[in-house]
Amino acid sequence: MSEKKDIRILAYESSCDETSTAVIRNGREIESLIVATQIKSHQRFGGVVPEVASRHHIEVVSQITKEALNEANCGWKDIDAIAVTYGPGLVGALLIGVSAAKAASMATGIPLIGVDHIMGHIMAAQLKDEIEYPALALQVSGGHTEIVLLKDPVHFEIIGDTRDDAAGEAYDKIGRVLGVNYPAGKTIDAWAHEGKDTFNFPRAMMEDDDYDFSFSGLKSAFINTCHHADQIHEKLNKYDLAASFQAAVIDVLANKTIRAIKQYKPKTFIMGGGVAANHGLRDRMSAEIAKLPKADQPKVILPDIKLCGDNAAMIGAAAYNLYNDNQFADLTLNADPSLELPYAKSMLN
Amino acid sequence: MKILSVSTATNHLSVALNEDQQVIVEKNERDERNHSEHLDPLIEEILKENKLTLNDIDRFAVAIGPGSYTGLRIGITTVKMFASILNKEVVGISTLQALAKGVKEPALVITGLDARNDNYFAAGYISGDIPKNVIPDGHYKIDVLIKAIQEYAAQNKVDKIVFVGSGLEKQDEKIKALNIPYEYGTDEQNVIHAGLIGQLAIDAQPVDPDKLLPRYLRRTQAEVDWHKKTGKPFEPDSHYVEEV
């Protein structure tokens, strides 16, 4: 009986507009995943309203705790740790998950683990395949656009990030101009496949030798183009607009990421975050990596589409690594809405 | 019956352990900003000092609202999880009734929490062991609240009014104009005491922990604006959340 005991983690995620619980075995296997989404609610307002989000989270949190345990066919005695996203995100929303997880930990005596939401997004890859380190991740979502170096399962460093809008944010903003309902990413991606890059929008900072991004110039160019056409009563092809916008975003992301791969020579390349569900970006990154000399090609892990958005499974995966590294939280754990992964030393001026 | 009660409804954090009607211990932290950081350690401290665990508690009680939205959710999420996991009873107590219970002498107690711009989360109670509600818990503009007090006083004998809570002194001119003897609550009366919540919890009806939700008494501005703009009716909140 020398076989290692299974480690089961019950995880919570409530940083934005999804309330989610999951039971994850050994950081790799999803035994249950419950996601209660509020999209229908926030669509009324054209974007996430924080107070409304918090009100929805508290409505379901105890119920989906039971559901996650039931669906995994386990009880509290089978759980080795309780994990929760404590930042970054909307503070009121985060506090529901944090309060629930702490209360659960107190009531059961099961240890608590606080998880960085971005680390969680990146670790969605671990639910798909084994990550070999060092690894490099392109993390793209509504709030973040970052290139992250993973030295090992718990030491992550940002080597580049956005100076203004995140890529996902830019998608939502141009979506509004095109009259696409929030969240816009999926529709823009689909339209992009129907159109051509005819507008040649700017690729900001693409040739700079750092790994930072900027998407506000692209967003402005897009909006100006649409406004100008409006003024002269010209109708633009929405598919071409979407294709041109997406091509500019993907060009910059791919270009910088490939350069980072060449410099850091990771064993694994990972994509994470909501925009990692974008087919254009997935295809392009795979194609660019395939062009590298065989010896320089990292293993590519693209998480399942349904695990790119916010979910507790990814939090459970990341928490498993923290568990193995003995990184536990105590009952003073608080929400940290502006939590950030550390920046690589060389990036500090 | 051992009752653990909590209030995170205002910036004053209060936790108490009661044995039936008796308050065994109540701990308070004033002007606290981080209820999330302090609530659980305070609960643990009380349990430890009394050589108890959460499992020894028979009933959990919490200030259900009105109050600070974020604050309410911290306390309510915490006790709803305790009750749900440990299979214990849970009750929600009106924040305003708990405030009214701090007044012992016979009086009409107007309890109010400052909601800015002359708005109050307020109510009227007749003082007593279980304060009786006579002006419903609600979100009132001060003039509407004053009018409700006038109407009540016109039909009932009111010898004295005690104003308890926060920001009510600002309205002294309007209160004076009521022409009824009045006074303001003491510092002790103006904050919410978990011990009093625990006492009110004995006669309260336990609820399903999953259904224990804050009584905000106010829709969000975003919803009000949406409703005005579209004319669409509000659906129950649960209609907007889907498991996928």
Ligand SMILES: [Zn+2]
């Ligand atoms: Zn996210």
